Amino acid sequence: MNKTETLDTHLGIAAVERDTGLPKDTLRVWERRYGFPQPSRDAHGERLYPREQVDKLRLIRRLLDQGKRPSKIVTASTDELTRMLGEERNDITNAAPGAAQEALLPLLRGHNSPEVRAVLQQILLKQGLQRFVADTVAPLNVAVGDAWLRGEIDVPGEHLYTEQIHNLLRSAIGARTGPLGHPRILLTTFPNEQHSLGLLMVEAMLTPEGAHCVSLGTQTPLADICNTAAAGSFDIVALSFSAAFPARQAVDSLNELRRLLPPRIAVWAGGAAMRGQERKLPDVRVLASLDQTVEALAEWRRAHA
Amino acid sequence: MNKTETLDTHLGIAAVERDTGLPKDTLRVWERRYGFPQPSRDAHGERLYPREQVDKLRLIRRLLDQGKRPSKIVTASTDELTRMLGEERNDITNAAPGAAQEALLPLLRGHNSPEVRAVLQQILLKQGLQRFVADTVAPLNVAVGDAWLRGEIDVPGEHLYTEQIHNLLRSAIGARTGPLGHPRILLTTFPNEQHSLGLLMVEAMLTPEGAHCVSLGTQTPLADICNTAAAGSFDIVALSFSAAFPARQAVDSLNELRRLLPPRIAVWAGGAAMRGQERKLPDVRVLASLDQTVEALAEWRRAHA
DNA sequence: GATGCGAATTGTCCAGGACAAATACGATGA
DNA sequence: TCATCGTATTTGTCCTGGACAATTCGCATC
Known part of the structure; x- marks a missing residue:
């Protein structure tokens, strides 16, 4: 059968x-x-x-x-x-020349996982976590996605890349010690959005700043996000959207989320699908780049000093 | 639309x-x-x-x-x-009374992420990575899944659990140093299988044994698995199946994979969906428990000494 | 440029029929 | 009592062809 x-x-x-x-x-x-x-x-x-x-x-x-x-x-x-x-x-x-990608793409094509890891690790050590995420990982994501699109690397090559970045970022975030303070930030994605790398990148940007990030992983239903945010006394709810996510649905859901949450909880949204949606999201902080997450955090702290 | x-x-x-x-x-x-x-x-x-x-x-x-x-x-x-x-x-x-779950479930209900992490970390330190995975995480997965099914914890609670386990295991695996030897093991799941926790658990069992695990993450098409396994000179391809995965499809795909791969590459399959499928998989090593991954590894080494 | 509106495009759903693979069941033989 | 085999039932998946709402396009208007 x-x-x-x-x-x-x-x-x-x-x-x-x-x-x-x-x-x-x-x-x-x-x-x-x-x-x-x-x-x-x-x-x-x-x-x-x-x-x-x-x-x-x-x-x-x-x-x-x-x-x-x-x-x-x-x-x-x-x-x-x-x-x-x-x-x-x-x-x-042409748009994204990139430096690391030239070294990395051939390795991904050859499925050379130890070398991939070594190269990334080395860049991470040199740049530090935040610069690594913003200046290296973000453009690499685009480059790897494109390379896949035009068939230069295969599915395993792409998986290998994602997997190694995940490993690296998780270890780096986990290695951080010291007290976690304010604000408390809830990280997740809406249903239908399966990409967790964006969440991890945001976490990597904000944790070194002393923010208290809690990630729920991907695909949390709207109602559950609201309940958790309220029950866990979070200050900010941050959502991530990959390019594949339909912008229209993202805007609707974000406005709905904004309506359901109490005003004292801020809503942040970032990722490729957010490009040019700022106007339609009057009460949501749209983050156009990873560096803006840090800016937004500084702003929040000034406003709640 | x-x-x-x-x-x-x-x-x-x-x-x-x-x-x-x-x-x-x-x-x-x-x-x-x-x-x-x-x-x-x-x-x-x-x-x-x-x-x-x-x-x-x-x-x-x-x-x-x-x-x-x-x-x-x-x-x-x-x-x-x-x-x-x-x-x-x-x-x-009855088989796995579980100690941790009684402490953990209330914490998950309360979305108390720092405590969840602390409790798990403590158990990990006490048991060591392999015992932690086999004796604590495995039954906990079942317990958390059941609790969710009965509505005792919500989606964020479940996400929180998964997320913390991911963090812990990744850090622990990443912390391991020393040379990685043989065999070379390729870890992944078939398309339609989104659960990556199983892969991570296997990796956590085998890496301390000195095996060289490479995880491709979830959802790798059959043809790509074959290409990567052959091109990367892997010795073993290990697949993970959650309970949600349709057993019939798993059996078909596994037999197909077995047929496509050269005989010198072993195929291992584990996870809830594999219960009672051994008969239908004559040339696949079906792993009924996590401890069997270690046994299977020992067997492989004896056979290739 | 931005906005609005009719027309064309496009993905998903529906009904109800069909059929082979999987499974249960009962009979037969060791 | 247990294994084997043939028949009957169960069950998942596929089929056709129609329908329709959501999205997008093309064009006119502000």
């Missing part, structure tokens, strides 16, 4: 959903509307997707994440798709 | 799939056949599941994972279900 892989070269619809992240319903409706994908059928009329079509679906998925529209890309040829992906590369690579 | 949560008390079918792990098709066919769940409808005829029915579905999911048959449990009352679950629980709770 279980389909998934049928032959080596053909996958069932469930397997394709798993591999590409495109829901079954979407795969069927694309076939109906655009004529692609066009899977063959087994003896019972069930769809069997050839590997090449699955590969193309993965390309489409990448472009979709970049904001392209399905009608423009689903019907395009594989060549056109790879060309489009190539164009994206230029825009971004 | 995004449904999920509609009101606080009612969830759309996609949200229920996400929360319970039961596919949309299954939810609909149960409704047709057994009359449960019986969601209300919104203005457009779309299903809206009340929270209590979702809770009951979670209970059902648990019992299903234990091998109960749907026809016996889908129509049963919530009371009967909790009773059934209670019977099962006795087996487990």
Whole structure:
């Protein structure tokens, strides 16, 4: 009672959903509307997707994440798709030259985890935790994400990077001793946001400043955030949003959260999805960069001296 | 174009799939056949599941994972279900009476993060990393999961627990110095498996033994696992499965992975979803407990001496 | 440039039927 | 009593084709 892989070269619809992240319903409706994908059928009329079509679906998925529209890309040829992906590369690579990434990307491609760790560790020691996070990790995240997008590193390479950064930051934060004071800051993300690296980076920026950060991890329901913030006598609730998070939903949820929380608790929001949303969030402190977290902390302390 | 949560008390079918792990098709066919769940409808005829029915579905999911048959449990009352679950629980709770959990659960209810951390840290120091993971963290995971299921702790409480364990284990693993030798072990999970705690626990068991663990984090596609394992000259690929992971899918994917990898690379699989799957996995080393990871490592070394 | 509004696009849901894999059950033989 | 085998039931997943609301586009207006 279980389909998934049928032959080596053909996958069932469930397997394709798993591999590409495109829901079954979407795969069927694309076939109906655009004529692609066009899977063959087994003896019972069930769809069997050839590997090449699955590969193309993965390309489409990448472009979709970049904001392209399905009608423009689903019907395009594989060549056109790879060309489009190539164009994206230029825009971004120019924008973020970066220094460490040139050393790191080849290591990630080779899955050389000890070296990756060593290189990062060395930079961390030289720069100190806060500069490391703001000046190295933040641009590296962009560079690694881009490299993945244009296929220069694979999923394991990206995982390896994330994993090592996690390790490093957690150890560094954990190594800090001394009393934790004020303000008390609650860190988390909304449901549907799975990226925890942003939270960790904020924690790494604020803990050395003597703030008392408590991270709830990712995906905390709105109502639970409110209860915890109130019950734990927190001063600030800080939310993190990756680029993948729909901005509209973020704005709505943030305003709702602001409405539910007592006014004495501040709401901070940061991350890629927050770009240009300041106007729509009158009572939320939008943090455009990691350095602004430190600024915001200083402001809060001045206001509550 | 995004449904999920509609009101606080009612969830759309996609949200229920996400929360319970039961596919949309299954939810609909149960409704047709057994009359449960019986969601209300919104203005457009779309299903809206009340929270209590979702809770009951979670209970059902648990019992299903234990091998109960749907026809016996889908129509049963919530009371009967909790009773059934209670019977099962006795087996487990008796086996691991647990000392820490009585101290910890109230702290989690109160979101008292400094105390949670302090208590765990103390136990870790007393027991050492490996005993801590096997004897304390493992039963605690079950206890916390159950407490959440029964509504005794809330989402932030659970997050807080996970977060603190993560911090502790990462620091402890990171603190280890000395050369890392053989075997080289690749740790990860399949797509759809988001729980990273299991990976970290395995890493904590094996690193003190001198094994060279590399974790790719969660959700690595099958093909990528194969490539990395081969390219990085790994000796063992270890996969972790939480109770929420569908056992059938796990078995299929594992056998597929086993087929794709060269025979010299061993495949290990552990976690709650692996209970009783040994027969179906002839060429995979199924780890029923954390202590078995150490045993398996010793075996591997004997065989490759 | 920013804002507003109709039109096109697009993802997700629905119903109800079908079927094969998994499992239970009963009969048979050691 | 226990193992094996064939049949009946259970159960998850897939199918078609229709529908519709949320999002985005294109264009006109302020």
